[in-house]
Amino acid sequence: MKVIIVTTGLLAAAAASHSSGLGASGLGASGLGASELGASDPQASDSQVQAALQAALPDGAPELRLPRDEEGIPYYLYVPGKVDPEAPPLVAVHGISRGADEHLEAFAPWAERSGRVLIAPLFSEAQCRRYQKVILDRCQADRALFATLREVAEATGVEIDRFDLFGFSGGAQFAHRFALLHPERVARLAVSSAGWYTLPDAAEAYPYGLASGPRAGQRFRPKLEAFLEIPTLVLVGERDIERDSALRKEQRVDQRQGLTRVERAARWSQALRRAATRAGVAAEVRFRSLPNCGHDFEDCVRDGGLVEQVMEWFSRP
16 A cells, blocks of 8 residues: 555645655655744744744645554654654544544644644544543554554654654543553653543552552553653643543542542642652653633634643753
8 A cells, every 4th residue: 555644734735736846755845934933033932933834734624534554543744844753753642532634733843843743643432442541442542543653654764762742632531541551652741631440549440540450451461660760741621520421420520539620630630749759769740721612623722822821841951
């Protein structure tokens, strides 16, 4: 199968009018310099830069790439015009609405600005219904992501040994559990609006805590201390206080984690800091609420500054 890398955004815009302007790899955007987009203007605010970059991205749905590896999953891919070899690739994981294309479109301007390869995997309901629990699903979501990353690395020539990982809602559940299992692969972590969390508690069985229960079996090998060393940003919309149908509502979660996503995000952040203190790890855990939004990805991007918060976090040394 021939691999076609679809870089929605600047490459699509450039290709429309600069068909001969692609670099030798055929993967990058051309004809739209950073100064034209406001990215090099020291006076430009993040919101102005975001607006300028977004304006350069044409309308139109990105193309979904199908996996070649039988363990792999479909994914969306953005390759910037100039890849920064020092910048870790960014993996953005959707919630249970499966809006992987929305994640690609939201983060593509910043991927272009920062020279990052951007991957938005699609854990379909048919293939990976319970991907949030990572290893408690027939698709084995961590292995599915690894297969996809291998394919992207082969197609782009970009090493993906470590990457920055973001997840929203169900994607935030996947992201922090993946990082617990594979901390050596995650450079920085940002999670937003998870419905509930795996606590750093060895007395609770996974996915509630770190004990290997009968369902997790031999596949569950959490690496708590290494996980606590990952710089972690925890976000939630300040209005995300509804106990909606997607929120896990059971006594053990309500009592230990709280009644709303806001409360649960704050408590999980505190639990990580306490666990780090006990382990003697100098953890970097930040909790922030997003203004003017609840539990809607597009609202949090548009009104809450979600992308700006995440990319500022990922841009730190």
